[in-house]
Amino acid sequence: MIWVKDIMTPISGSLTETDTCREALRRVMDEEAAGWPVADSAGEFVGIATPRALGRLLKEEGPETSCLGGVEFGPIAFKATLPLETAWSRTFQVAAVSGEDGQIVGILSRSALAVALYQRAEFQVKELEAVLNSAHNGIVVINREGMITSFNRAAERFTHVPKEKALGRHVLDVLIPLGLMETLQTGQSEYSQKFRVGRHTYIMNRDPVKQEGKITGAVGVFQDISEIESVSQELASVKALNRELDSVIQSSSDGFVVTDAAGIIIRTNAAFEKMSLSTAQELLGRRIQELGDGEVYAHSLLDVVLQRKHPVSVTEKKQDHSFLVTGSPVFDEEGRLVRVVINLRDMTMLNQLRQELLESKRLSEKYHLELAELRQRGDTGGMIASSPEMEEVLELIQRVAKVDSTVLLLGESGVGKEGMAKLLHSRSPRAEGPFIKVNCGAIPEQLLESELFGYESGAFTGARREGKIGMFELAHNGTLLLDEIGDLPFNLQAKLLRVLQEREVVPVGGSKPRRVNVRILAATHKDLEEMVRLGKLREDLFFRLNVVPIWIPPLRERRADIIPLLHHFRERFCKKYGLQREFAPDAVEAFYQYDWPGNVRELENMVERLIVMAPGELITLSLLPPVFQSPPEEGGGVSVRALMPLKEAVLEVERQLIERAMAKYGSTYKAAEALGVNQSTVVRRLAKLRRKATNA
Template sequence: MLGDIENMEKVSTELSSVKELFKELEAIISSSYDGMFIADEKGVVLRVNVAYERITGIRASEVLGKNLKDLVAAGYYDQSVTLLVIEKREIVTINQTVKNNNKILVTGNPIFDEKGDLFRVVTNVRDITELVSLQSQLLKTKEQTLKYKTELSHLRALHIGNKEIISRSPKMAQVIELATKIADVDSIVLINGESGTGKELIAKLIHKKGKGTSKPFIKINCAAIPEQLLESELFGYEGGAFTGARKEGKPGLFELAHNGTLFLDEIGDLPLLLQVKLLRAIQEKEFIRVGGTKTITFNARIIAATHRNIAKMVKEDVFREDLYYRLMVVPIYLSPLRERKEDVPLLIMHFIDKFNNRFGFNKKIIPQVIDKLVEYSWPGNVRELENIVERMMVTAPTEEITMNLVPETIMDKSFSPKRLTKLKDAVEETEKYLLSENFKEYGSWKKVAEILGIDRTTVFRKVVRYGLEKR
């Protein structure tokens, strides 16, 4: 009898200890600032604390006694760390989205009994909604900074005054008048002209008179960028869109040109696949970044330019007809320099002043040289004239630019196909002569292609055909 009483007292003492331990554990769980979520080995919810309710917005009565599989199916959670712990039998940490769209960081810990069997999963919960928001803001800030830096580099290059368009010819006067007239509207402009005629200058003039120099003027040369990179340059890309892509992504030129002007130089070299995407962007005033899903709207004036005959390209099915007519809202044609010879003396004097200022010279040009330069046909147009004037100035041994400094290609007017020559042969002789003489002048087939206004592959094909590759 005495032994039974002693055993009862011992049990009672142990029970009191357990109760005290339970109260202590209860107080710890309840007072924890982090959320606590306890489930059994089958995924049935046994306990959640007050902090869990505060963080998630889910009341204990909504989940207690329910299996997590059912709660996930009901939309309470996008996934369950408890179920992952039961499956893997190890600590698991995941980002979880709960039904009110809060983002939480949850870590599930498996609890094993003395036999090694799983009997509880205790989950620690932290609210990371604010952290996710801050990360998103940081990414947006980095993207905005990159955008501003790119805009700034473009704006620094944007310096155009009326003095930069040097002309007195009626043809150029008409172009300038038209450019000024359409500057205040956002109609698409297509500028056509040979290489070196000043297409970019006209585009900048339209921008300056309309949008103003405080707005971005963004230029891209469609012929200078590889096809596989051109789409991401135009439309930008999301982080991880392809190998080597920036983690934060990159805004495209359409975004950078927002509220300004996007100048698409050498539009005739745009690949057919991109022509489709460009047409949609122009028509809808919206696009999607490479690797993205979000539609981005933009408001920018489109000015395109080319030295190619796009109407002919349309007939040859190498340029989309619908894009051609979309670009042809306001066409502007720039005459080659040989058709406005009255501009040559003005341009010569402009370049003389320009290089005198740049190099600290005080050089002058004699009238006979100007007359000779006026006679020349200038296949490379204003750009070629500028290069020739610079060459004569830097090589002149005295302060005077005389006839002996005029390049042989300009002095030699003797070439012409012989009479009675078949047209095909005359064309070949002329092509061979122009290729050969321009290579003598510039020493680069790439430069020859630029001067003659044709692409490099055409030049190289003709060089091989006429046996000029050894030069």
């Protein structure tokens, strides 16, 4: 309740006939009052001098005239403890306010009273809106024409219709028929009306809104009862809920309580009374912090809301119940926190939906994987592939990644076998698992077995007391890359074969096998078939590794990748070192013509060297090593870089000539003309070279 004393303008003393018009007007203006009480010589209140009357007197009679001439109203006075509503019912413009002893203590204007009543009404509207939005029940209000005037957050959640699209529209254009139009026509309240929307079941209470005996609207309150239909106490819960749905606040099966900024409870509903084991009479006027843990579940949230000044949600467990507790602050127009609305919801019944939730998660993961696969199409995972040869390799990688077959990556040193292995892992169902790489040629032979398979405690001198897990077990549920598999010692090949066949490992010094779930990738630059022929590699191990062979062509056989790789590495190292470098056209041409015996790795190292050592921003041909600056050989200028059988050398020279002719002219007709052979001969030789590269 707000009293007249709360909004009046306090004053001290009254004006008398000895006070001049100038003095009276100055006092009124200094205090910014709507007027000032005037007393006669006997001290009796005779009226109120207003600024307008004093101003007129000042103009007509002069500033030294007695202020009595500025008294505009009769002796109208209110008690300081008079309610605002009672004061508004009186006819006045300016009134004096008297205390308990009858002395004038303030001035009240009708305009100030109107502002106070408007602010109070506006605050009550905000408070009601906060209560509506805190309820977990959907609430819809329509006017007499059927237009939606109120639509809370729960109604948005249940109907999947935003509030801004619902307000101001006819209810039948927004929602399925809920019976609110019938309530407008009949004026009858209806409770526990059940209806279904899809797989959800709702109950609704409908009540007409009446003003001065006329129906001016209708209110619908509905709740999703799908969860509680499956529990044994469904009927009792619904009946108890129906008895509580007698108003907007009491309609919610969730408990809520409203406190002021000090935590004093000023409003509660039946559900909260039930949760707190208290009656409304016992709760109202008490500080919520004074309620013990055994009585209520919401008091611990209040201090958090007061501190953060924004909505806060927490979960609390009490005995065999779990509660979702939400606290929402309410602010006045000046931004001061004046109310806290706390809502409690019993989430126990939702635990029965655990199996359905697990199924939903499974479907979600399935759709996520499918979506990720769609996004990955066309994505090379950072690999530069502009040539048709590499595009074929990447397409094969994408297909093979979906299965768990063993893959053997073949190619010269530096062609990117490890990068392809990482790409294959990232595109596989094991992408979330570990990717472990073991270089079989970089680990001493005496240590390689324990690194691969691990060892038990005390397996050998210097072994850890707790033993060690091998690379196969570290890669469990993931991918293991056996790099340089051609360097694997012969005495370990049988043990590796057993792991590939049985999918289990036996640590050094152990006797009990351990199951592992690992996808095996192997990589080498060596000719494994030749190693089998020479007895350096077990034939059965070769067949186990060679399930899906993938040949990665050398850079000289996919020259279309050289320039993209050049610019890719230039951008990477310029960004890494904070430099600005560009390659001159003659340098780019030299990069394209060079055969790159070290392949992509050599190209990457060369670009990094030039980026950091170039004296200026432009990298010209003169900055490249001499091997890049040699003019291209004409006629029979071909090279063989290592000793080999004469037959193989002839084939190598033939390969180099055909590749140079194709790189220069781009067609088999022109290449055949330059080489002095038939076009069909070039086609046959190219096919033969490609088959040999694929089978290698």
